[in-house]
Amino acid sequence: MEEILSQARKIATQAEVFQVFSKSTPVHFEADRLKQIQTKESTSTALRLIKNGKIGFAQANGSIKPETLVNMATETCQFGAPAKFDFPGSKVYPQIDIFDAQIDEVTIDNMVELGEQLIAAIKQHTPDIMCEASVTKGNASVRIINSEGAKVSYNKSFFDLSLGGVLIQDDDMLFVGESQSSCHPILDFKTVAEEVTRQLELARNNVSISTRPMPVIFTPRGVASALIAPLVTAFNGKVVLDGASPLKNKQGKQVFDEKFSLWDDATLPYQIASCPCDDEGVPSQQTPLVDHGVVSHFLYDLQTAALANTQSTGNGNRQGSLPTPCPSSLIIEEGDVSFWDMVKDIKEGLIIDQLMGAEQGNILNGDFSGNVLLGYKVEGGKITGRVKDTMVSGNVYQLLRQLEAIGRETRWVGGLLRTPCLYCSSLSVATKAG
Amino acid sequence: MQDELGDALKGHSADYIEIRLEESQATRIVYRGERLEEIGKTSSLGGNVRALVKGGWGFVSFNDIAKLQDKVELAVKQARLVGKENSKFSPTEPIVDVVTAEAKKEPRTVPLASKKQLLNEYSDIILSTPKIQTSNIGYYDSQRKITFANSAGAYIEQNKLDLSLRLTAIATEDGQVQQIGLSLGSQGDFFTIEGLQGQIREMAQRAVRLLSAPQAKGGEYTVVLDPVLAGVFAHEAFGHLSEADFVYENKRLQDIMVLGRKFSGKHLNIIDGAAVHGLRGSYKYDDEGVPGTKTYLIREGILENRLHSRETAAKMGEKPTGNARALNYRFPPIVRMTNTFIEPGSVSFEDMLSDIKEGIYVKDWYGGTTSLEMFTFSAAEAYTIHNGKLAELLRPVVLSGNVFTTLSNIDAIGNDLQMNQGGGCGKGGQSPLPVSNGSPHIRIRRCIVGGN
Numbered sequence: 005m006e007e008i009l010s011q012a013r014k015i016a017t018q019a020e021v022f023q024v025f026s027k028s029t030p031v032h033f034e035a036d037r038l039k040q041i042q043t044k045e046s047t048s049t050a051l052r053l054i055k056n057g058k059i060g061f062a063q064a065n066g067s068i069k070p071e072t073l074v075n076m077a078t079e080t081c082q083f084g085a086p087a088k089f090d091f092p093g094s095k096v097y098p099q100i101d102i103f104d105a106q107i108d109e110v111t112i113d114n115m116v117e118l119g120e121q122l123i124a125a126i127k128q129h130t131p132d133i134m135c136e137a138s139v140t141k142g143n144a145s146v147r148i149i150n151s152e153g154a155k156v157s158y159n160k161s162f163f164d165l166s167l168g169g170v171l172i173q174d175d176d177m178l179f180v181g182e183s184q185s186s187c188h189p190i191l192d193f194k195t196v197a198e199e200v201t202r203q204l205e206l207a208r209n210n211v212s213i214s215t216r217p218m219p220v221i222f223t224p225r226g227v228a229s230a231l232i233a234p235l236v237t238a239f240n241g242k243v244v245l246d247g248a249s250p251l252k253n254k255q256g257k258q259v260f261d262e263k264f265s266l267w268d269d270a271t272l273p274y275q276i277a278s279c280p281c282d283d284e285g286v287p288s289q290q291t292p293l294v295d296h297g298v299v300s301h302f303l304y305d306l307q308t309a310a311l312a313n314t315q316s317t318g319n320g321n322r323q324g325s326l327p328t329p330c331p332s333s334l335i336i337e338e339g340d341v342s343f344w345d346m347v348k349d350i351k352e353g354l355i356i357d358q359l360m361g362a363e364q365g366n367i368l369n370g371d372f373s374g375n376v377l378l379g380y381k382v383e384g385g386k387i388t389g390r391v392k393d394t395m396v397s398g399n400v401y402q403l404l405r406q407l408e409a410i411g412r413e414t415r416w417v418g419g420l421l422r423t424p425c426l427y428c429s430s431l432s433v434a435t436k437a438g
Numbered sequence: 439m440q441d442e443l444g445d446a447l448k449g450h451s452a453d454y455i456e457i458r459l460e461e462s463q464a465t466r467i468v469y470r471g472e473r474l475e476e477i478g479k480t481s482s483l484g485g486n487v488r489a490l491v492k493g494g495w496g497f498v499s500f501n502d503i504a505k506l507q508d509k510v511e512l513a514v515k516q517a518r519l520v521g522k523e524n525s526k527f528s529p530t531e532p533i534v535d536v537v538t539a540e541a542k543k544e545p546r547t548v549p550l551a552s553k554k555q556l557l558n559e560y561s562d563i564i565l566s567t568p569k570i571q572t573s574n575i576g577y578y579d580s581q582r583k584i585t586f587a588n589s590a591g592a593y594i595e596q597n598k599l600d601l602s603l604r605l606t607a608i609a610t611e612d613g614q615v616q617q618i619g620l621s622l623g624s625q626g627d628f629f630t631i632e633g634l635q636g637q638i639r640e641m642a643q644r645a646v647r648l649l650s651a652p653q654a655k656g657g658e659y660t661v662v663l664d665p666v667l668a669g670v671f672a673h674e675a676f677g678h679l680s681e682a683d684f685v686y687e688n689k690r691l692q693d694i695m696v697l698g699r700k701f702s703g704k705h706l707n708i709i710d711g712a713a714v715h716g717l718r719g720s721y722k723y724d725d726e727g728v729p730g731t732k733t734y735l736i737r738e739g740i741l742e743n744r745l746h747s748r749e750t751a752a753k754m755g756e757k758p759t760g761n762a763r764a765l766n767y768r769f770p771p772i773v774r775m776t777n778t779f780i781e782p783g784s785v786s787f788e789d790m791l792s793d794i795k796e797g798i799y800v801k802d803w804y805g806g807t808t809s810l811e812m813f814t815f816s817a818a819e820a821y822t823i824h825n826g827k828l829a830e831l832l833r834p835v836v837l838s839g840n841v842f843t844t845l846s847n848i849d850a851i852g853n854d855l856q857m858n859q860g861g862g863c864g865k866g867g868q869s870p871l872p873v874s875n876g877s878p879h880i881r882i883r884r885c886i887v888g889g890n
Contacts, residue, residue, distance in 0.1 A: 035687030066501035361814030
């Protein structure tokens with residue numbers, strides 16, 4: 005790494021080397037049985053240069069000669085985007101706990117047993133269900149060094165337990181599922197099992213629903229599958245800079261319901277999206293996005309922030325390419341109404357637990373539309389069963405402008421979002437007639 | 439290399455072992471509006487070992503390709519922890535072959551400066567259209583050399599080229615945002631993305647027109663799908679259901695997807711095949727060393743075949759179809775589609791519209807996903823059909839339905855097959871895999887359309 009940096013410095017004004025080594029062990033179960041054990045190791049080294057004011061970039065997965073990588077980056081430099089930022093120098097990084105050495109103590113046998121117990125618990129509830137599950141443990145070590153004196157490295161451990169089940173009766177299929185992630189090992193299958201059996205209980209029988217606008221409760225999974233993609237896009241500093249975000253001129257303005265607060269947080273201990281700094285060495289922070297309905301901040305990396313005359317929020321994230329703004333953990337603040345009080349309030353309505361295809365709509369405009377993969381009908385204040393062949397469509401901004409209520413319990417979905425249930429007074433529902 | 443891999447494969451007690459090594463170079467260029475966002479190069483070297491012992495699999499992936507023998511040992515050890523029954527794996531001829539990549543104008547022969555100039559031109563066309571707020575352009579090309587060897591003696595070197603271009607025009611007015619995209623791809627032929635100026639200008643103008651278009655009223659309609667969207671339908675709604683890994687361990691699903699079941703009228707034929715040449719999903723051998731085929735999934739409305747890996751074929755007592763594909767060396771091969779299309783029929787587009795009183799014409803692809811029985815796919819453009827004629831432009835719509843009823847509700851198949859090469863398929867965390875989809879225009883009765 006140091007060799008790459010020193011060679012790069014000879015030809016460039018500034019340079020940065022980013023290296024990740026990761027190792028993970030996923031244990032996969034298919035059709036209720038153990039199917040495959042994997043070991044995945046990867047090493048990648050990325051070089052970013054600033055030369056004649058322009059950015060060059062090259063990445064190597066696996067070993068590469070330093071001069072080859074430097075040459076590749078130099079070749080792109082002459083056509084690269086003008087650099088508006090300097091690499092950060094040495095910084096004080098927050099102390100965030102994201103490594104648990106206990107992960108190393110978990111054996112493959114432990115992981116196999118955990119997966120088997122989880123599947124057994126679900127099958128005990130519903131014997132005809134077919135389950136897929138995976139138990140994954142791993143760790144990653146990240147190092148960033150640059151010509152301005154930054155030298156940062158950290159280790160992260162991670163563990164994930166997930167289950168997906170399908171119950172087929174004739175041509176009817178019911179999909180259920182849940183996952184849990186942490187930097188700690190997950191040693192107990194019960195949290196995932198309880199959520200999946202709750203879904204199975206509520207979906208026990210199918211009921212029909214009307215085609216018309218009606219009140220809707222989004223469960224935490226429902227919020228994640230229907231509403232988050234448009235918000236992530238709208239709060240991306242790049243989209244704001246392009247003028248394509250509907251929130252571009254809304255900073256400081258009341259756009260959402262005053263009960264609604266949303267923030268990004270890379271500093272939560274033992275959350276898989278947490279880290280002491282982002283992928284370009286900017287210290288991690290908590291960034292308010294919506295404060296009681298008022299748009300407060302957008303998410304930035306170094307280059308985008310410089311173009312927008314603001315500061316990076318420490319959200320520069322790489323996926324095999326240059327850093328780009330990307331949320332860490334998103335948190336929606338809890339409200340004060342219980343889930344069952346929301347249900348009680350509804351004459352005829354829908355609970356959305358999983359929406360399929362919502363992200364295919366015009367998310368820039370906040371539109372979402374999708375098939376209710378898992379959803380329940382509420383009638384006379386009670387959940388009466390599962391709805392099928394039903395589409396919903398709406399607009400995130402219209403929906404979140406006025407919320408009936410926000411749930412008082414929050415839950416993590418997929419390790420990246422913590423949210424309560426959201427209850428809205430009206431959403432368009434279309435269903436197959438007969 | 440052949441000897442090296444052969445040595446590493448020797449002396450282990452497993453029912454089957456394979457090694458895959460991959461070397462690749464890729465170039466990426468991204469524009470956002472007039473700003474060149476990124477121009478970067480990636481070079482990769484890595485590999486994997488997969489071992490089968492008593493029906494259980496071990497898989498090891500790595501970037502450090504030294505000490506292959508140790509990696510084979512680890513994969514076998516992991517497989518042994520899993521395996522508790524008999525391995526079922528279709529035997530195939532151990533092929534020894536070298537496959538070269540051929541393209542009329544390879545991306546690596548085009549200087550970076552020329553690539554950038556072409557994209558600049560496209561970007562200017564979009565951005566100079568009135569009411570266009572911004573654009574996104576993503577260009578990607580790659581060349582890969584994949585070396586495959588297995589314990590039965592196969593040794594195959596395949597060289598592959600891939601190229602894709604996606605352009606999006608984003609129009610805004612009074613807080614409204616609308617967009618239209620165009621996706622293209624080929625097996626490394628740079629010609630396919632040249633000379634698109636007219637098409638791109640027209641795309642940008644359509645994005646602007648969407649700003650003043652109303653939204654569809656949600657409900658059930660007779661819909662006509664253009665070739666692009668119908669191709670997505672073939673891929674999403676039916677293709678995934680034909681992937682045997684969804685079916686082979688699932689008795690109930692086997693009852694539903696039983697070969698010989700009638701799904702539609704005699705006019706419907708759906709095909710998948712890597713052996714259909716010159717398309718983005720074409721190849722000579724899959725990632726288990728099985729030759730690519732051309733497979734009728736539905737012939738004359740009846741389910742005839744499904745897509746297999748060597749394992750799913752053996753477990754279901756059917757023939758491998760050469761559909762085991764891995765995105766790259768970090769993943770084991772799984773059952774995937776290649777080039778999937780609905781065969782053309784005889785109905786003209788005009789005739790298809792002529793007896794529709796009120797319906798919707800949906801065009802172009804924006805995305806699609808499926809959960810076996812249920813599918814949703816999004817059209818980028820839609821028009822009302824009124825008394826047999828196209829009428830008003832509508833905002834993009836999402837279509838959704840149950841596969842089984844929708845297939846039987848297809849009542850007309852056009853005579854105008856077109857293949858779309860801009861797609862990338864995702865499954866099991868492996869995305870985007872190069873595929874192509876296609877179809878002529880088709881008409882579906884009673885389809886659910888999302889809307890107000």
